[in-house]
Amino acid sequence: MTATAPTTSRDAILDAAIRCFAAKGFSATTIKDLAAEADVNSALLYYYFADKETLYRETLRHVAQRLSDSAGRRLDDDVAPDEAIRRFVEQQAEFLIANPHVPRLLLREMLEHTGRHAESAIVSLIAGVFTTLCDVIRRGQAEGLFRDDADPKYAAISTVSLVAYFVIARPVVGVALGDGLTGPTDARTREYGRHAAEFALAALQRGRRGQ
Amino acid sequence: MTATAPTTSRDAILDAAIRCFAAKGFSATTIKDLAAEADVNSALLYYYFADKETLYRETLRHVAQRLSDSAGRRLDDDVAPDEAIRRFVEQQAEFLIANPHVPRLLLREMLEHTGRHAESAIVSLIAGVFTTLCDVIRRGQAEGLFRDDADPKYAAISTVSLVAYFVIARPVVGVALGDGLTGPTDARTREYGRHAAEFALAALQRGRRGQ
DNA sequence: GTCTATAGGTGGATAGAC
DNA sequence: GTCTATCCACCTATAGAC
Structure with a gap:
């Protein structure tokens, strides 16, 4: 349960990552899926996280x-x-x-x-x-x-x-x-x-x- | 446990599919992974199975x-x-x-x-x-x-x-x-x-x- | 911090020779 | 039945403007 609406974009991404990775797994989840779910631009993910793998670990x-x-x-x-x-x-x-x-x-x-x-x-x-x-x-x-x-x-x-x-x-x-x-x-x-x-x-x- | 070595190519593919899909899941497993594991040409998979999805269901x-x-x-x-x-x-x-x-x-x-x-x-x-x-x-x-x-x-x-x-x-x-x-x-x-x-x-x- | 555009790579799938 | 070659779509990641 996401208690509060995420304030920063970074939080929104992490939050979306929990949902997406849990639902579809690592490989089936695309960067664009995550961006859409977090409602941010897909390039922004690379501003906050080095790559998809890093984001996954961070989520875990x-x-x-x-x-x-x-x-x-x-x-x-x-x-x-x-x-x-x-x-x-x-x-x-x-x-x-x-x-x-x-x-x-x-x-x-x-x-x-x-x-x-x-x-x-x-x-x-x-x-x-x-x-x-x-x-x-x-x-x-x-x-x-x-x-x-x-x-x-x-x-x-x-x-x-x-x-x-x-x-x-x-x-x-x-x-x-x-x-x-x-x-x-x-x-x-x-x-x-x-x-x-x-x-x-x-x-x-x-x-x-x-x- | 695979009791006997598979005789036909089709069996070899199905057998490889069990191992690969179990180990890596559907999306992370590529057609080429499967072909390599079954030791057959990757195009051959499309001779026996309509597509990756069908092969997956067949495996299940x-x-x-x-x-x-x-x-x-x-x-x-x-x-x-x-x-x-x-x-x-x-x-x-x-x-x-x-x-x-x-x-x-x-x-x-x-x-x-x-x-x-x-x-x-x-x-x-x-x-x-x-x-x-x-x-x-x-x-x-x-x-x-x-x-x-x-x-x-x-x-x-x-x-x-x-x-x-x-x-x-x-x-x-x-x-x-x-x-x-x-x-x-x-x-x-x-x-x-x-x-x-x-x-x-x-x-x-x-x-x-x-x- | 956020966006557009795009390079570079990989994967699924097909055409067609043998 | 099996193989080579290849097309197309899509995905990760980066460059660079704002």
């Missing part, structure tokens, strides 16, 4: 910043591990609803990773989220709250995957849920977020109440 | 066939629901190890789905897997084996997501597990598959044995 950095700001706030409170997990999963859903272009952009970057542009900073950033989540799970195991027969790293990946896949596979999920090819509504994503939090906790917790 | 159909062959065999045995879930998740991992290009290709197609080529047959195919899985979960609930406070559809999505995300986010997962940017090894993917099966079952089952 921009988005990564937003992501890490949001992720950082999530887990470092010292709430109980189970509550921390619940919050993490639900806020994951909220973030992805509020920033619909981000998952597409990051996903494209991951797919491209074998190729040219390989912004490993992004990858490390996301991997960092896992580490934090891992620690929460370990804490839960130490406190006897979570079962300890699961590898905390694998459990962390599984926990993140629930919501991540939901937004990644939008069209498929939309069809599966009867919302059509355009994908699930925000309300449904939120509802799924709550389900996912419970699903993760049920998997993690040691001998729960019978349903 | 080809891959979808493989996928549906494999998916179809999985769930229609009448084993117990918990065993069916376990098998499904583990075979999901095996399929993705054996066909490393398939997830990338399908994922790209989903990303592109808002755009031009929209091969909704693929989407329906995958959505069909959900339906089958849903039925298994419903059966488990009816038999009192699974908790019935979870929506079967959401539970099916969550179950699929565990392994799907793992292969989608290869570089991130690789870094998180200490295997580096090239992603997890096959052995680790298999190990994760076993973890994921247990994770899903733990989430689904009603009041399990304490750890």
Whole structure:
């Protein structure tokens, strides 16, 4: 979600770049697409950015910043591990609803990773989220709250995957849920977020109440 | 995995197309890339396929066939629901190890789905897997084996997501597990598959044995 | 900072010989 | 069926006026 209308041309370009690169990918997006979307002259892009590649990287950095700001706030409170997990999963859903272009952009970057542009900073950033989540799970195991027969790293990946896949596979999920090819509504994503939090906790917790 | 060396030029082209489109996507892959990868003359592609777009769709159909062959065999045995879930998740991992290009290709197609080529047959195919899985979960609930406070559809999505995300986010997962940017090894993917099966079952089952 | 014009390169696609 | 040669459109990037 672009909170405010961009003030400078540079911001307008970066903003357009998020939308275009997320929607069409790097190669399918032309300089003229970007200029039109940002409503500026196409030569102006070369005034602000060295070339298309540089603009792309700049866009990624921009988005990564937003992501890490949001992720950082999530887990470092010292709430109980189970509550921390619940919050993490639900806020994951909220973030992805509020920033619909981000998952597409990051996903494209991951797919491209074998190729040219390989912004490993992004990858490390996301991997960092896992580490934090891992620690929460370990804490839960130490406190006897979570079962300890699961590898905390694998459990962390599984926990993140629930919501991540939901937004990644939008069209498929939309069809599966009867919302059509355009994908699930925000309300449904939120509802799924709550389900996912419970699903993760049920998997993690040691001998729960019978349903 | 390409089982045998392709005999005809047409097969060689289709085979190269799977690799190239999976690695670089539709627009970044050039006709000359494809010809080089298939080791044929670039004009020959237009003898076998009307244009690049057609070749792309043909490639998708080809891959979808493989996928549906494999998916179809999985769930229609009448084993117990918990065993069916376990098998499904583990075979999901095996399929993705054996066909490393398939997830990338399908994922790209989903990303592109808002755009031009929209091969909704693929989407329906995958959505069909959900339906089958849903039925298994419903059966488990009816038999009192699974908790019935979870929506079967959401539970099916969550179950699929565990392994799907793992292969989608290869570089991130690789870094998180200490295997580096090239992603997890096959052995680790298999190990994760076993973890994921247990994770899903733990989430689904009603009041399990304490750890 | 913004615009016009254009150079230079590449990619998709075809014609036509063999 | 396969290859050579080539056309045309379009895309990135720059030069230079304002």
